[in-house]
Amino acid sequence: MRAPSLALAxxxxxxxxxxxxLDLNQGGPVEITATDGIEWRQVEQVVVARGAARAVRDGxxxxxDRLIAxxxxxxxxxxxxxxxxTSSGEIWRLEAEGSVRIASATETAEGxxxxxxxxxxxxxxxxxxxxxxxxxxxxxxxxxxxxxxxxRMAVARGAAIVTTADGRxxxxxxxxxxxxxxxxPVVAAATAxxxxxxxxxxxxxEGSRIERVxxxxxxEIRTADEVVRGERGVYSPQTGLARLLGGVRITRGxxxxxxxxxxxxxxxxxxxxxxxxxxxxQGLVVPAQQPPVATVPPASRPQAPR
Numbered sequence: 001m002r003a004p005s006l007a008l009a010x011x012x013x014x015x016x017x018x019x020x021x022l023d024l025n026q027g028g029p030v031e032i033t034a035t036d037g038i039e040w041r042q043v044e045q046v047v048v049a050r051g052a053a054r055a056v057r058d059g060x061x062x063x064x065d066r067l068i069a070x071x072x073x074x075x076x077x078x079x080x081x082x083x084x085x086t087s088s089g090e091i092w093r094l095e096a097e098g099s100v101r102i103a104s105a106t107e108t109a110e111g112x113x114x115x116x117x118x119x120x121x122x123x124x125x126x127x128x129x130x131x132x133x134x135x136x137x138x139x140x141x142x143x144x145x146x147x148x149x150x151x152r153m154a155v156a157r158g159a160a161i162v163t164t165a166d167g168r169x170x171x172x173x174x175x176x177x178x179x180x181x182x183x184x185p186v187v188a189a190a191t192a193x194x195x196x197x198x199x200x201x202x203x204x205x206e207g208s209r210i211e212r213v214x215x216x217x218x219x220e221i222r223t224a225d226e227v228v229r230g231e232r233g234v235y236s237p238q239t240g241l242a243r244l245l246g247g248v249r250i251t252r253g254x255x256x257x258x259x260x261x262x263x264x265x266x267x268x269x270x271x272x273x274x275x276x277x278x279x280x281x282q283g284l285v286v287p288a289q290q291p292p293v294a295t296v297p298p299a300s301r302p303q304a305p306r
């Protein structure tokens with residue numbers, strides 16, 4: 001049996017995604033389908049779709065067990081008999097519950113629940129299995145995952161991790177990722193190919209790219225040979241360099257070196273403790289193992305979050 005559907009062209013005006021991103025604040029009409037029916041509660045100004053609910057528009061698909069669209073009257077439109085959601089309403093809040101998956105050709109967000117606030121232009125995912133998969137990186141979290149398309153940023157809270165396509169990894173209590181405005185036209189043209197399957201890492205140069213990641217609380221970076229920990233840090237995927245501050249520890253095998261600042265090159269796997277004026281570094285070096293330490297002048301240090 002064909003699933004019930006409802007086209008919400010005017011209702012979703014200024015709601016869905018542009019291009020390959022998951023920006024739900026602009027676009028054209030959307031079609032909602034569900035296996036167990038679609039209900040419009042006119043008095044409550046709510047549209048509810050149940051059972052394998054799906055909303056599709058301009059290359060962006062929202063799948064969930066249930067979709068809830070909360071509406072309000074558009075400016076200049078008054079409620080009246082015979083109206084439909086598309087005749088006078090607009091959505092100010094969209095909720096998805098149960099096995100939520102929001103995907104474009106190159107980006108995917110997943111969780112148990114998602115709430116998109118149209119006025120604030122923010123999507124918040126919660127529950128288990130939180131993730132935001134981009135063409136070159138993947139962000140996961142335990143507590144919540146916020147996506148701010150207009151601000152070009154995402155915030156992962158609780159056991160947050162950013163993993164790159166080649167296996168580089170940075171973890172912290174909270175991670176804030178800032179995106180570049182768009183892919184490089186030169187790189188995009190050089191790597192043009194058919195769109196990747198939603199939920200997979202696509203070709204470099206497609207979709208959003210992370211410009212930098214700011215890390216706060218229990219920061220940990222793992223390379224092939226070392227584990228580097230600190231209180232806060234900043235990482236640039238474009239350069240592969242990370243700077244950690246506060247109670248820094250570099251561990252390689254049984255060797256451990258301590259200091260207040262370190263530079264980690266995730267591309268080469270080299271970690272360096274940075275000397276500070278009047279400060280000292282200390283550590284335990286076991287014979288027959290190579291210490292992972294070197295000093296780096298202040299001029300070459302990337303900026304860290306304040």
